[in-house]
Amino acid sequence: MEAVNLLSSNRYTEKQIGYLFISVLVNSNSELIRLINNAIKNDLASRNPTFMGLALHCIASVGSREMAEAFAGEIPKVLVAGDTMDSVKQSAALCLLRLYRTSPDLVPMGDWTSRVVHLLNDQHLGVVTAATSLITTLAQKNPEEFKTSVSLAVSRLSRIVTSASTDLQDYTYYFVPAPWLSVKLLRLLQCYPPPDPAVRGRLTECLETILNKAQEPPKSKKVQHSNAKNAVLFEAISLIIHHDSEPNLLVRACNQLGQFLQHRETNLRYLALESMCTLASSEFSHEAVKTHIETVINALKTERDVSVRQRAVDLLYAMCDRSNAPQIVAEMLSYLETADYSIREEIVLKVAILAEKYAVDYTWYVDTILNLIRIAGDYVSEEVWYRVIQIVINRDDVQGYAAKTVFEALQAPACHENLVKVGGYILGEFGNLIAGDPRSSPLIQFHLLHSKFHLCSVPTRALLLSTYIKFVNLFPEVKPTIQDVLRSDSQLRNADVELQQRAVEYLRLSTVASTDILATVLEEMPPFPERESSILAKLKKKKGPGTVTDLEDTKRDRSVDVNGGPEPAPASTSAVSTPSPSADLLGLGAAPTAPAGPPPSSGGSGLLVDVFSDSASVVAPLAPGSEDNFARFVCKNNGVLFENQLLQIGLKSEFRQNLGRMFIFYGNKTSTQFLNFTPTLICSDDLQPNLNLQTKPVDPTVEGGAQVQQVVNIECVSDFTEAPVLNIQFRYGGTFQNVSVQLPITLNKFFQPTEMASQDFFQRWKQLSNPQQEVQNIFKAKHPMDTEVTKAKIIGFGSALLEEVDPNPANFVGAGIIHTKTTQIGCLLRLEPNLQAQMYRLTLRTSKEAVSQRLCELLSAQF
Secondary structure, three states: OHHHHHHOOOOHHHHHHHHHHHHHHOOOOOOOHHHHHHHHHHHHHOOOHHHHHHHHHHHHHHOOHHHHHHHOOOHHHHHHOOOOOHHHHHHHHHHHHHHHHHOHHHOOOOOHHHHHHHHHHOOOHHHHHHHHHHHHHHHHHOHHHHOOHHHHHHHHHHHHHHOOHHHHHHHEEOOEEOHHHHHHHHHHHOOOOOOOHHHHHHHHHHHHHHHHHHHOOOOOOOHHHHHHHHHHHHHHHHHHHHHOOOHHHHHHHHHHHHHHOOOOOHHHHHHHHHHHHHHOOOOOOHHHHHOOHHHHHHHHHHOOOHHHHHHHHHHHHHHOOOOOHHHHHHHHHHHHOOOOHHHHHHHHHHHHHHHHHOOOOHHHHHHHHHHHHHHHHHHOOHHHHHHHHHHHHHOHHHHHHHHHHHHHHOOOOOOOHHHHHHHHHHHHHHHHHOOOOHHHOHHHHHHHHHHHHOOOOHHHHHHHHHHHHHHHHHOHHHHHHHHHHHHOHHHHOOOOHHHHHHHHHHHHHHHHOOHHHHHHHOOOOOOOOOOOOHHHHHHHHHHOOOOHHHHHHHHHHHOOOOOOOOOOOOOOOOOOOOOOOOOOOOOOOOOOOOOOOOOOOOOHHHOHHHHHOOOOOOOOOEOOOHHHHHHHHHHOOEEEEEEOOOEEEEEEEEEEOOEEEEEEEEEEOOOOOEEEEEEEEEOOOOOOOOEEEEEOOOOOOEOOOOEEEEEEEEEEOOOOOOOOEEEEEEEEOOEEEEEEEEOOOOHHHHEEEOOOOHHHHHHHHHHOOOHHHEEEEEEEOOOOOOHHHHHHHHHHHOOEEEOOOOOOOOOEEEEEEEEOOOOEEEEEEEEEEEOOOOEEEEEEEEOOHHHHHHHHHHHHOOO
16 A cells, blocks of 8 residues: 555655566556556656656566556547657557567557657657557558568668667677567568569668678677677568568578578577578578588588588488488488487487488488488487388389388397387288299298297287288298197286287188188288378477478479378278277178368378378267267256267357357366277258258367367257267277267257246247147156256256246246247247156147157157
8 A cells, every 4th residue: 555655746756666566566456556557547647757757667567457457548649649758769669569469469460550650760769669569569460451561671670770880889799780679570571472573673682781791890899899780680581481482582592591691609500590491491592501501511410510400400300302312311321320318209200201302213202211210210200110010002113122121121139119010010911922933932030020020019919819820821832830829828828918819810810711701801901092101290290390301392383292202091901900999800890981071181190100000981880878978958958968088079069049059078088098089970861951060170180188179160950859979989009099089059049038928928829830830749757856956957848937827836847939040930838747646647739749759759858
């Protein structure tokens, strides 16, 4: 209270102490906030610049929503008033920026916006600096309203860059004229595309001058001088990269950055590498970036700082093309042996992508990936080895070489498990191509793989068992040996159900099936359909959006890929399959039906796990117990719709007239992420014309313990009886999961309750007396007959509960209107409980028979 009293003092020192105290210690919920706001209002109206400055500082320091509500309309007036002093304008601009950042919806855009832009012409550079910060933030959200700032920013920048530093005495920092303002203006220009030709010429001149000044000998040896100069230079290069339209400037920027690659200052080396990554994606400067390849490779080998080494890897990846791919991949592989553990997985992904993208000779690709597994096997994710298999299967010319190479690689005494997986798969498919050589006869191939069997994890052993049954088909002479292995106790009585099932089924298959059937069931995998590379999808996910990896799209236009970045779509499940208890291992099940509608787009769902997918197009039958859950939602809108040990589905919905919105929450109850998470809403042919559903896609990866939300917008076009089905498909720990539940969107959700007097109700009741308008149901009570619960259910059902209408007070009467896009359907209901017999009689009358019937079914199930 003392501090609030000090605010009304006319002495600066007292007022300052009051404001300082409030800025630091008063929270926005304080009951004194109104007194404080009054004092601030008085100071803003006082026109005393010192008092106005203190008031603005206080608003910006607290920056609460209440402050924004009170002053967001006042501050723009102070900012653009002609008689406001410069120091107050500065404070007002920064105060408005603070309020906009915390409560953008409360800062009104109005006639003041065009006047704020003209502050860029202000005489006082402090005002210009503060105004530029404000305009940049506003322009990012409302570019159209502030596009006039481009020409003003260019002319202001031009005056700073070309002036002698004596003209800007107070704003020259270590011989660099107004560096902060220059950086802010360059950043503002990055909110817009290249300006029109007249302004562009002047801007190009400015940027050339900045690049020229960077070449001049330094005017001071102090670090502050080089920091200020380089800050302006890097922001100018960012603008050149953003516009990506001036070849001369892009090449000059690249050469300038090239000089920094060997600078003794670590931060400069880092920034140079980072900016060059972006330059590498421009068609104008890609070749110029490539000239620095030796310097970058050298940085990779000698650089002490791990973050700079990581940027060097990023740059090598970005500058790679058909001409230098073998050299860059070799350097990355050699660096991988000593690389920091934190970046190994990323390097592995990048090597895998480059080897595939620029492979002209596929034997080189196979060698590279096997080398990769040898050097950094623990960091080779499933996507990478799936990818090798897919490419080998799709290319006949490399299959024999791949079989020979993996056979040789498996000879090593210690093999990484990923190599065993690749070896098992490729020899199972193409071992016959090298079986003619006595050194790799079928028996030798089998013994080589089986010697690794006991060292492998369960999923790999499962894959090897599939390889063995493939061998039975390819090489009849090894059939007895393999049957002995399958027959052994360690297989037939294995504690792991997946291994036991495979051993039992494969043994039976090899014994019972004729040669023709065996050959059909165990035929070669068909080629995989092409799709976006999942390794690329994984790298994008790892690095986040807007990073180096997104440049792939730009580069793809420049150099046509030999491989086109293929990716498999779900293939029919063959005997070689990732272990999945639910999978039909031999593909003997019924053929899947085609999916309704287009397939889900491959974002994160492009992961290579799909190579061995269990026909994802099949929609699962409704989950057990889902019908009971569905019935519970007829009279309520929020709650848990479905739950098992992996997944929980919650709902929150609201309906008004014929429209509704539903929030579906998917919770991952495990600690392992769900991959290819694809929820799909399915409406039957009868339902589709009557109900419009619009959904937004959800992220295809749901982290362990996380919850994702999906919004469904609903429009009831006409009355309907069925409910849509929600089908969720995802992979959990290599196993395909497929869950279907009915979504509780029922006709009664579009009820609007209607209050009626007794006489109106009975008059309307008589009007609806046609036999087809009334539906009646007499049924046994399934739940205790509690009056309050019954009332709550009728209200939850959507109709109004009419009191004192029925002559018998024990009966319940309701009325409402069903709203659809095409019509409105009035509805009256009467529920008569018989406590002695524990029975109900429910009567519904509406103007449409089908509606009466549906509402009667839904409501009867509630009691």
